[in-house]
Amino acid sequence: MKLKLVAGVTAASIGLVGAPAPAVAGPEPGRFTQVDEYLNAYAEQNDLPGLAAAVIGPDGVEHKHLRGVDGNGDPITEDTSFLIGSIAKSMTATIVMQLERQGKLALDEHVSDHIDFLPDGDPTIRQLLTHTAGFTIADGIAAADRYDNEPGAIRRAVESLEHSGTVDEYAYTSADYLVLGAIVESITGRPYGDVLKSDLLEPLGMHDSAADEQAAEDLPPGHRFWWGQPVRHDPDFDESGTPYASVTSTLTDLGTYATAQLRGDAIPADIREQTQQSWVKSSKHHYGLGWSVTELHGKPIVHHTGANPGYFSHVYLVPDQGRAIVILTNAYSEARGPSLVAGAGDIWRILEGEDREPAASDAVLSALSWILTAVAACGLALAVLSLWRPAGRRRRFAATAACLLVGAVLWLLPGFFGYDLRALRIWLPDGAWALIAGLVLWVLASLLWLLPAGTHHRFTHRAPTRSRPAPHTARSLGLS
Template sequence: MPAQAADEADTARFDRVDDYLDAYADQNDIPGVVAAVIGPDGTEHEYAYGTDGDGDEVDTETPFLIGSVAKTMTATIVMQLESKGKLALSDHVSEHIDFLPEGDPTIEQLLTHTAGFTGADGIAVADRYDNEPGAIRRAVESLEHSGTVGEYAYTSADFLVLGAIVESVTGRPYEEVLESDLLEPLGMTRSSASAEAAAELPPGHRLWWGRAAGYDPPFDESGTPYASVISTLADVETYATAQLRGEAISSDIRENMQRPRVESSDDHYGLGWSVTDDDGERIVHHTGATPGFFVHVLLVPDRQSAVVILTNVYSEAAAPSLAAGAEDVWRIVDGDSRTPAGSDPVLGAMPWVLSGIALFGLALAVLSLWRPVRRRGRIIAAAVSLVVVVGLWLLPGLVGYDLRALRIWAPDAAWSLIAALALWAIAAIGWLLPRFVRGAEGGTRTLTPEGTGT
């Protein structure tokens, strides 16, 4: 193809990428999004839209939290230590640390999410906002081990323990190891995992009933092995390129990490990377979500290509749409047509449903003051109200959260749930309390025992 025609074709396909990302930002109410397409010869296209949490336009140097993409960095560090003979994948945790309360999986099981920790185990120790020395150790000491060793269960707990092992093997804080052994050698000069660097991080955003609202929690150094790493589009491009080619990360390490090891919930998992087979073509990828940010790194090793997307919004309801973006961009570059995916309909509806339940509870609470039914009916109403309260109380656990975590990750659903719990509890109490009745004269209200009158 003549050079001019090739340039025109590239311009057309990247225009389609930009149109898709415009729609992607609109679909998910993203205040700011940046993205890049990387080819065999380097970055082919960059995109920037919107503003950060401080109101400044986003660009290639805007800081974002990269969430679970940090797991791939921890896995890389572990593999570097393995290549130096500092540890072996067959080593058990107890060979390196003695403060894991329960379980003794191998390092390989931690890297492949088959160590017996559950998603709930990881959520329970996340978002501690612990920035004092020893934060990772303290988080590990509070871990529960409630799953089955050998069964795949995606959880941050695995990489938290790996962070503690890195600290034990190197004798240095994880943050220092990450910066000296990975970020600095790669030239990722705008990336960090410290509370001090987080002072420059603009607020992210969470969705409240589908609309973005600013969110600026403290930094959490206890989460650096699995989520709390700050980076920029330019640096993530550098990282994705290093995971494709070059000597900064050896080819042996890349190949070991990026081949499928175990079946996962969606496809397969390697060592710190998800691995998908798409008609014989290997797609290596990882998403990263924190309350306020979402990142996706997608690698196509056989084509030496990658797509990276960083956004400053996250919602559990919007997760399917956000997570589809990088692959959609890759398919558009490859000549296909794509439109942004929709949000999860159940999670999207949950805040509205819970708000409706709360309003119904309010109506029952008010109705209980007038008692328009006989005593038997009031007892039934109180019993039904208590059943609803118990069901609402158990609801977060059914989706793998406790109420604290739900307030962080799905605040609209959490506060609707809290309101519903309070109002239905008031209704239950109201139906059981002695009733108010009108006095015989003067229209006054007096409190009398059930079943009596004045």
């Protein structure tokens, strides 16, 4: 893959120069070389066809790393478009806080104060922003990836929502931000994508970012993984998912957005303060309004990852240093998620003087598609074996029960990972088709084992039919 490195780019090239950032010491000489080495290893370990990354400091862009090609085979540049996934949630939170600042909503108002088509539950806007509204991960997955670009897409998605969780209990889910998108549409009287463009993207100078199907026409295909290999994936845009995931951007534009979230007046300081503080605090989760909030080496870290089928992104802010790290890739799988997520934090640690290596992928998810393929092959083998099975009724019934048990486990497996089969086909395509094949083959094997003994032999080894002699009539014997 072609490698292109650009360092020392000025703040003007990122499109936004804000108020003075905190005075901090810059990275030690040679650290950006280590960043490049890390990103090369990161791309190779995760089989990424293309990657774009930037380090933004108090005075603007300090370093860029552009590597590989997009889904059309063109070199990755700072203006290549990627889907940015759940980073869109922080944009929705910013839009909501703008409306709150204008007096058009209050965070403690309920959903029913603005829309009347949420099927169940009536959380507050604050609960939606902090993922404590009572929607579950499964509720969000069931309403996501609709690829609906017709007028009213967000409303239709909201109308399909289930509300199966516990209010005031943290559960990260896209359902919350889907409902927020519907509230924004209700207040403004405009499609959410139009509001996002006119009230945030355009004022920030993010002219190459898109929030609707027409504007996203130039998005290059991403890549999903089939048995460990990246395969080109050209997804449809999904305007019903714009409030939480369906936004495209470039390294330049997302760098502009990260800078605006650190300093300046483009996003008012009071909005940044409210969205970037931790409203949900527990031993496992710290979440602001559209941002994950944590602490590393005594410094607050504000960040969010984003994943779409075929793309991964990460915006990582260190407000005390006025520094941000942006990563965009054109490939994604759930198995590679832990490694991809660790990248931005690892880069910041390298800049702080640490030595880091890319994290490992999830071993279970990496093996899952191969395991399901092997299970499907076993189902095929048992179906064939049934042709020569023992004749005993007890053994036939035991084999049938065992096959049905395996089929039931396969049927229930997606739910164990929090997916339905439709979502599994989108996010883990190889595993989904291996699971479908396995389910069909194991149920087929159960039916074949249930057939009475000898049935297959009669079907496949039917004795040849003997021709009967012509009847001997009395006339033919000369007796008449």
